[in-house]
Amino acid sequence: MTQQSRSSVRTVIVPAAGMGTRFLPATKTVPKELLPVVDTPGIELIAEEAAQAGAEKLAVITAPNKQEIMEYFQSFPGLEKTLEERGRFEQLHKVRHAAELIHPVAIEQDQPLGLGHAVSLAEQALAEDEEFFGVMLPDDLVLPSGVMERMSQVRARYGGSVLCAFEVPEDEVSNYGVFDVYDPEPGDPEDVRRVKGMVEKPEPAEAPSNFVATGRYLLDREVFTALRKITPGKGGELQLTDAIELLIQEGHPVHIVIHRGKRHDLGNPGGYIPACVDFGLSHPVYGPLLRRTLSRILAEHESDTA
Numbered sequence: 139m140t141q142q143s144r145s146s147v148r149t150v151i152v153p154a155a156g157m158g159t160r161f162l163p164a165t166k167t168v169p170k171e172l173l174p175v176v177d178t179p180g181i182e183l184i185a186e187e188a189a190q191a192g193a194e195k196l197a198v199i200t201a202p203n204k205q206e207i208m209e210y211f212q213s214f215p216g217l218e219k220t221l222e223e224r225g226r227f228e229q230l231h232k233v234r235h236a237a238e239l240i241h242p243v244a245i246e247q248d249q250p251l252g253l254g255h256a257v258s259l260a261e262q263a264l265a266e267d268e269e270f271f272g273v274m275l276p277d278d279l280v281l282p283s284g285v286m287e288r289m290s291q292v293r294a295r296y297g298g299s300v301l302c303a304f305e306v307p308e309d310e311v312s313n314y315g316v317f318d319v320y321d322p323e324p325g326d327p328e329d330v331r332r333v334k335g336m337v338e339k340p341e342p343a344e345a346p347s348n349f350v351a352t353g354r355y356l357l358d359r360e361v362f363t364a365l366r367k368i369t370p371g372k373g374g375e376l377q378l379t380d381a382i383e384l385l386i387q388e389g390h391p392v393h394i395v396i397h398r399g400k401r402h403d404l405g406n407p408g409g410y411i412p413a414c415v416d417f418g419l420s421h422p423v424y425g426p427l428l429r430r431t432l433s434r435i436l437a438e439h440e441s442d443t444a
């Protein structure tokens with residue numbers, strides 16, 4: 139297969155330059171992307187998902203004071219040697235895993251000008267013949283993984299750009315980019331809709347649907363041209379949503395894959411804690427004990443409030 143004809147993504151962009159204010163004080167010294175879900179940082183879960191989707195390169199948009207994210211993907215010769223000498227091969231595998239998954243490249247964003255700006259910086263990381271690329275927001279854990287592969291299939295069929303959507307209740311739409319969609323055509327897959335518009339964080343009354351963008355994008359290279367044209371939008375930031383809306387208005391095909399799995403928002407403690415509980419309960423070692431401990435804690439809290 140030539141590089142051009144392959145349908146899987148080659149580069150995934152991971153915007154990770156945010157200040158992590160919702161996780162202060164921890165984020166004074168630890169980037170939020172390195173906070174562990176059980177024992178594995180969110181950035182490694184993203185790298186794993188990107189590699190599973192076929193990507194070879196992870197273009198990480200970092201801030202000057204967040205070098206630890208790239209260090210995480212390096213080798214640790216001293217630690218590896220000690221673990222090897224002690225026969226701790228399971229731990230050794232864990233230490234090496236991130237570096238083996240994917241090739242990371244760092245791109246610095248020195249000013250927080252928005253998601254659209256962050257993505258635009260990664261154009262330099264793509265090869266000339268790369269017609270499309272992925273964007274994965276590390277705050278969003280989309281489960282079960284595999285939605286990027288489904289999005290690649292949809293792009294192979296319809297061309298253009300493909301985004302992941304969840305259906306959320308009306309009172310939650312204002313937290314997201316919201317899609318205006320066409321009714322499905324006969325023969326269209328049940329989980330796919332063509333998009334006729336996209337709006338960033340509308341008021342519930344103005345939201346065109348309950349389908350919202352959730353951190354997984356497969357974007358045609360054309361989006362870089364649109365990103366050069368947009369002006370600051372919601373919150374005074376350059377919004378990726380506005381570039382996608384512009385593409386749609388220019389006639390570029392944009393589709394969504396409606397993902398009916400579950401999702402965790404690692405961007406704030408209220409979403410991070412349930413993610414840890416969810417992953418912890420599924421963990422072969424910690425799961426059974428955690429289940430008992432959680433039941434006890436819940437009972438204690440219930441008796442406190444009785």
Ligand code: G1P
Binds near residue numbers: 350
């Ligand atoms: C960003 C995007 C938004 C999208 C959301 C998904 O918003 O701008 O369109 O729906 O991610 O998590 P943020 O959560 O960074 O404010």
